[in-house]
Amino acid sequence: MSKSRTVAGTAIKQIEMRRCVACRQVRHKSELVRVAKVAAKISLDIAGKLGGRGAYVCKSAECVQTLKKRRNLDKVFKLKVPDELYDTIKETVLM
Numbered sequence: 001m002s003k004s005r006t007v008a009g010t011a012i013k014q015i016e017m018r019r020c021v022a023c024r025q026v027r028h029k030s031e032l033v034r035v036a037k038v039a040a041k042i043s044l045d046i047a048g049k050l051g052g053r054g055a056y057v058c059k060s061a062e063c064v065q066t067l068k069k070r071r072n073l074d075k076v077f078k079l080k081v082p083d084e085l086y087d088t089i090k091e092t093v094l095m
């Protein structure tokens with residue numbers, strides 16, 4: 001891609017950017033894990049293929065720990081997210 005097409009390049013990048021619900025920083029999708037709510041069920045969306053409402057968290061020990069401590073997903077999805085899911089996210093990221 002030529003450098004004169006920066007505008008189009010930027011637009012594409014912004015689509016790929018998501019905000020981490022723990023640290024509130026905007027990062028590229030590849031640096032985040034997606035958690036999806038599909039029909040009132042919250043699951044870890046590793047392949048990024050689930051539909052529904054999504055929340056993102058950094059693939060970092062700090063963020064997944066903060067996420068569980070503050071229960072950020074409960075607020076995002078407006079329901080009680082089970083501890084097991086927070087643990088699954090933590091385990092997946094720290095693997």
Ligand SMILES: [Zn+2]
Pocket residue numbers: 020021022023024025057058063
């Ligand atoms: Zn983060």
